[in-house]
Amino acid sequence: MEPLLPEQLCRRCDPQTLGFATTAEVTETVEIVDQARAIDAVKFGIAIKRPGFNLFVLGEPGSGRHAAVRRLLEARAGTEPIPVDLCYVNNFDEPNRPRLLQLPTGRGTRLRADMQQFVPELAKAITAAFESDEYRVRVEAIQEEFKEKEEGALRELGQASAEVGIALLRTPHGFVFAPIKGEETMSSEEFQALSDEEKERYGKLMEEYGERLQKLMHQFPRWRREMQARLKEVSRDTMRFAVGHLVEELKEHYKDLANVSEFLEQVLQDVVDSAEELREQSRSEGDASGVVVGGSLPLARYQVNLLVDHSATEAAPVVTEDNPIYPNLVGRVDHVAHMGMLVTNFTMIMAGALHHANGGYLVLDAEKLLSQPYAWEGLKRALKSRQVRIESLGQVYGLMSTLSLDPEPMPLAVKVVLVGERLVYYLLKEYDPEFDDLFKVAADFEDEVVRDAGNTRRYAEFIATLARQDGLLPLDAGAVARVIEHASRLADDAERLSAATSRIRDLMVEADHLAGEANHVTIAAEDIKSALAARCHRADRLREAGDQQILRGMRLIDVAGSHAGQVNGLAVFDLGEYRFGHPVRITATARIGEGEVVDVERESELGGSIHSKGVLILTSFLAARYARSLPLSLNASLVFEQSYGPVEGDSASLAELCALLSALSGVPIRQSVAVTGSVNQFGNVQAIGGVNEKIEGFFDICAARGLSGEQGVVIPAANVIHLMLREDVVAACAGGRFRVWAVADVDQAIELLTGVPAGVPNEKGEVPERSMNYLVATQLAELSALRQTYGSAAQGKRRKHKRDE
Numbered sequence: 001m002e003p004l005l006p007e008q009l010c011r012r013c014d015p016q017t018l019g020f021a022t023t024a025e026v027t028e029t030v031e032i033v034d035q036a037r038a039i040d041a042v043k044f045g046i047a048i049k050r051p052g053f054n055l056f057v058l059g060e061p062g063s064g065r066h067a068a069v070r071r072l073l074e075a076r077a078g079t080e081p082i083p084v085d086l087c088y089v090n091n092f093d094e095p096n097r098p099r100l101l102q103l104p105t106g107r108g109t110r111l112r113a114d115m116q117q118f119v120p121e122l123a124k125a126i127t128a129a130f131e132s133d134e135y136r137v138r139v140e141a142i143q144e145e146f147k148e149k150e151e152g153a154l155r156e157l158g159q160a161s162a163e164v165g166i167a168l169l170r171t172p173h174g175f176v177f178a179p180i181k182g183e184e185t186m187s188s189e190e191f192q193a194l195s196d197e198e199k200e201r202y203g204k205l206m207e208e209y210g211e212r213l214q215k216l217m218h219q220f221p222r223w224r225r226e227m228q229a230r231l232k233e234v235s236r237d238t239m240r241f242a243v244g245h246l247v248e249e250l251k252e253h254y255k256d257l258a259n260v261s262e263f264l265e266q267v268l269q270d271v272v273d274s275a276e277e278l279r280e281q282s283r284s285e286g287d288a289s290g291v292v293v294g295g296s297l298p299l300a301r302y303q304v305n306l307l308v309d310h311s312a313t314e315a316a317p318v319v320t321e322d323n324p325i326y327p328n329l330v331g332r333v334d335h336v337a338h339m340g341m342l343v344t345n346f347t348m349i350m351a352g353a354l355h356h357a358n359g360g361y362l363v364l365d366a367e368k369l370l371s372q373p374y375a376w377e378g379l380k381r382a383l384k385s386r387q388v389r390i391e392s393l394g395q396v397y398g399l400m401s402t403l404s405l406d407p408e409p410m411p412l413a414v415k416v417v418l419v420g421e422r423l424v425y426y427l428l429k430e431y432d433p434e435f436d437d438l439f440k441v442a443a444d445f446e447d448e449v450v451r452d453a454g455n456t457r458r459y460a461e462f463i464a465t466l467a468r469q470d471g472l473l474p475l476d477a478g479a480v481a482r483v484i485e486h487a488s489r490l491a492d493d494a495e496r497l498s499a500a501t502s503r504i505r506d507l508m509v510e511a512d513h514l515a516g517e518a519n520h521v522t523i524a525a526e527d528i529k530s531a532l533a534a535r536c537h538r539a540d541r542l543r544e545a546g547d548q549q550i551l552r553g554m555r556l557i558d559v560a561g562s563h564a565g566q567v568n569g570l571a572v573f574d575l576g577e578y579r580f581g582h583p584v585r586i587t588a589t590a591r592i593g594e595g596e597v598v599d600v601e602r603e604s605e606l607g608g609s610i611h612s613k614g615v616l617i618l619t620s621f622l623a624a625r626y627a628r629s630l631p632l633s634l635n636a637s638l639v640f641e642q643s644y645g646p647v648e649g650d651s652a653s654l655a656e657l658c659a660l661l662s663a664l665s666g667v668p669i670r671q672s673v674a675v676t677g678s679v680n681q682f683g684n685v686q687a688i689g690g691v692n693e694k695i696e697g698f699f700d701i702c703a704a705r706g707l708s709g710e711q712g713v714v715i716p717a718a719n720v721i722h723l724m725l726r727e728d729v730v731a732a733c734a735g736g737r738f739r740v741w742a743v744a745d746v747d748q749a750i751e752l753l754t755g756v757p758a759g760v761p762n763e764k765g766e767v768p769e770r771s772m773n774y775l776v777a778t779q780l781a782e783l784s785a786l787r788q789t790y791g792s793a794a795q796g797k798r799r800k801h802k803r804d805e
Helices: 036-047 064-076 107-130 134-165 190-191 196-253 258-273 275-283 328-329 353-357 366-371 373-387 422-431 453-469 477-491 501-517 525-539 540-553 608-624 653-665 691-705 719-721 727-734 746-754 770-802
Strands: 055-058 085-090 099-103 166-171 174-181 307-308 320-321 336-338 342-343 361-365 415-420 441-444 448-450 496-498 566-574 579-592 596-599 633-640 671-674 712-716 739-743
Touching: 036 055, 036 415, 036 441, 055 064, 055 422, 064 320, 064 361, 064 415, 085 107, 099 258, 107 196, 107 258, 134 166, 134 174, 134 196, 134 353, 166 196, 258 719, 307 342, 307 712, 320 353, 328 353, 328 373, 336 719, 336 727, 342 415, 342 746, 353 691, 366 373, 366 415, 366 422, 366 540, 373 415, 373 566, 441 453, 448 453, 453 496, 453 501, 453 596, 477 496, 477 501, 477 671, 525 608, 540 579, 540 691, 566 653, 579 653, 579 691, 596 608, 596 739, 608 653, 608 770, 633 653, 653 671, 653 746, 691 712, 691 739, 712 719, 712 746, 719 739, 746 770
Parallel strands: 055 415, 055 441, 320 361, 361 415, 566 671, 596 633, 671 712, 712 739
Antiparallel strands: 085 099, 085 307, 166 174, 336 342, 448 496, 566 579, 579 633
């Protein structure tokens, strides 16, 4: 079998086909390369304005989903109206339930400024009104009137009592009655000298007038309350006269907004009703924070808390919340410490992302959202109720009983876009019954795109756009071609290009750094190669350590000679951003038995389920091909030598089968060749992953020991389209120093490994003598005959033993 040609080992990108010398000549583009399905889904999701039609954008991290979706959202938002401003104001009837005002765009800023100006003017107006001569005269007149009324009543009572011989006296302890004689009150001696009848008469008079005095004293508080009511009415009139024009001027500015006019009317009514309290407040320095403390009524109660200001907004909002904790989503009410207490008011209500995005679009990272306590539940509650209620977690879950603010909920009209991995989407779809009702549109971005002429050109434009956006040096055509080739390598497919935008950008940034250090005016292909080499060097400590163990003989791997029942398999280590392959020795032994193939990795609990499945499949292949008409009478063992960690995957099943066929036939396998691939029950070789890394891993060992021209790797024919090998591997193959073969079935593989024909059955099902299939079938037939012989002898002994009994 002929090895693959050099051009089959790596699909190069010709810089001449790109149509430019450097990316400086390329016009910046916002076109997304070959993501039509996902783009159509996003456009549909953002266009339909129905409840529940929120978006979930699926794809791998670093694929540029966020940037692509944001561009689409911003383009759509530019055609949509700017949402209203949101303000919270004091609720004068229920101060713990602030009112929400929705104002046309830009009017919220004006209202806040007007009320900020109104508050100091109000303080000045209050001070001036209560210090005016008119107010003082009216107050003094009322006070004098009630003072005269009290004194007149007492005077009348005193005159009436004097006419009957008793005087009304004012003492430090209050009013008392005493008998009089002439113009003077009687002394104790004079009173004692009176007759008993006179004493009794004076006693009854003092008791009678004492009752009249008591009734009069009971009237005094009522008169004082009447006086206070009249004084309050004077204050109200004074306040209405002093402040009314200020409020009327404001109402004139907002006569087209009924909710603002209503608020201003309530402000005026509260100012009038709270005249005396505001008078005292205006005299004090007040609380600069505007916090309601100890029952005081600061002038800040008339200010406006501008929650969301769209005065500088030119389109519907597109908000991305990078830290989607519960308060950042639904808002919060802040508190300040005052005299050992936490206090708050409506001016400390803070907006959340839902408030800022209302009337537009909110983009959230699904993994971040789900990792925050109660954030997912809070978002769902808002979307289901179509309103945002600002509550602390303590209020929501009944963890606190203290009285706090309960702001009026905001009506919600927002399109939420979740961006996450496919696993997260399908887990939510399976386990959250509310998910389907809230996120009805899924946009699945491809991980890789077809590498054809059109997409290659668009990918080059995309590379040019990334370079311009990041302020990098222009890339020449050779560098762009090398980046495109690397994109195919990332996709593990010569006919595909990776959509991993972040990894492409990182490579370009590293190449730009190297080009800058070399004083290049453009990024050349050599800069891209150097960046890739440097990246590999930073990450390949483990690969180098593993290769050294092989080269120093601590791990047994041969790249020359031949050995029966032993083959070089290939494995891949995945370290996230870096993958590398390395050879592993696989051995097989066979003996008489009951048709069992023992997977040592599985028995030692190191083998994964997929690897075990591969061993069971090759066992089934043996039985189907070689033991259709006789019992499969072998006991075989398969093992990954010097493997001390988990083994998973079925990519070694072809190598294991070849080792087992070699052990059965006794034909040695070339150790200069490594094998990878999986097999099915019919012996067909199937594609595997990491084919490039596996080939390069075996090549590195062979190169370190010296390339002989006999070394190479056997891969599945289905993997040829995935080959994007390093330049040094391709060069070695072109020079005949290394080879890569592609096989479609196990017969082709075993012929390459042993040099012995597999043997094709004729019309009678017979295979040529000395072929691999002949040798294996013959050996299995011998094992079956031996098993039957031993079985018959054992059965005869059992019968004889039974007769003797």
